[in-house]
Amino acid sequence: MTHSSVPAPSPDQESLFAAAAADYARYRPGVPEAAVRLLADVLRGRPDPVLLDLGTGTGQVPLALRHAVPGLAHIEAVDVSRQMLDRARDALAPVLGRCTLTLVHAAADEYRPPAPQPGEVVRQPDLITCCRSYHWMPGPAVLAMADRVAAPGAAVAIMGDGSLWSHDSEWTRALRELIQAYLGSERRAGTHATYTEPRRSYQEDLATSAFTDVSEYRYPVARTWTPAAVVGYLRSTSFAHPDLFQERHEAFEAEARQLLDTYTRDALQEEAVFTVLLARRPGTAS
Template identity: 70%
Template sequence: MTCPDASSSGPTPEHEVLFGSGAADYGRYRPGVPTAAVQLLADVVRGRPDPTLLDLGTGTGQLPRALLAAAEPGLAHIEAVDVSRQMLDQARDALTPVLGRCTLRLVHAAADAYTQLPGGEARAPDLVTCCRSFHWMDQPAVLAMADRVAAPDATVAIMGDGSLWTNEADWTRALRDLIQRYLGTERRAGTGATYREPRRSYEEDLAASAWSEVTEHHFPVDRTWAPGNVIGYLRSTSFAASALFGERHAAFEAEARILLDAHASGGPLVEQAMFTVLLARRGGGAQ
């Protein structure tokens, strides 16, 4: 069951361009969440009556979909938040067929601007998640918002595993060099900006927030990529989206395909990644 959508202040036309243009490729080519990490999150809500998930930066709904399949007896409600309507459209298509009795509300908003439904309709989330998205957010504001809306014994989960830009295999280094030859040495973050690392680590952000009791969980992942899937993945990123290349995009993709095929002829294209989950609860024994 899908509830009416909601919209809050925060998203801008720049957000729509940055995150919306690659929504279809994101849904098709982005790797999923490792099974062991999904199980860890499912254990957080197992045994809770009618558990509610608040997924911030939901994208195409990868994480809620994985939890719907894993959580027992099952999620009762999902609040899926994203700054891109195109991403939310993809999430609706992915989640609606597998909701069962779980309800879903799609919220078009910046994560820190998320607001609950009023009065008795409000659902305090038992689990607040940011999967591969926290670096795009105003981290202190998001954690303060989560403290306002989450259940007393809720958990915040921040997780991710880098990207093919940050990976250090021979083929990913060669691919990064090719992207930089076309777009310049700085990592792009959409058509009008370059990527800047967060000023503080996620652990530092959490330590300075209400969510100061943190445990770290690490899950090694080996992914094997087909050259065509890498090309599709790049279209979904902020650092190699088609709009960044303008009229040179076709030339870039042709050259990237030659490069990837050459590396694949010597063996599979393997990405060795570490998927990290930070589980945070309120400090001071808050319940």
């Protein structure tokens, strides 16, 4: 198990997620079982399959696939935050068994496969995943990198389900308005930037990449939140991280809990759709 950097992410990239690692591990929703089964089917039948997870965070995707694919041979987990990678290592180490793990501290588009040791076989990924992370990446550059490193017949999966900022319900609208009252109307993306929507859709990025054979899968997901879980989740986000509020964060959390308590009679429900874009090079679909 290595913890390498090829090359190092920028300080801004790393600081955006470093302090959120503990809350991310505790409060972020996992990958729906139906999506895990879909990804497991991609690897089924491939000898000694290899997973490359970009923007791995706390390792949710590798952990789910390690359980779903007993024969998984190697995991390459890439993230801009060493703290996130530390959490991923802690989650994965107890379940690895014969599966090997490499942790790579790098931006996704700068990823390069670690040089093999003498006598070691180069491990090309059979599946490359980006879960709730692709919107932070320079998409075309990431897909070009994926084409360079992916095994013949490999698949790329870009997936996610939005956030409580984008979810449209009475309680999330009220929560969003409270955040805006403290931080301004624009959605923040860390302490030094505001979030802007990608100029192109993920489908448009894939259409100009090597992975143009694309299938879309949509899985409805129903979640029930508690006020405490919502507040913990907010601490893990780029739009409501404690650093954004500075000395007002304690006041914000108290007001957020009070606001959310007014909606708990009917429970804090989230109806989301987890979308997977599964893409392959033309003529290689299994």
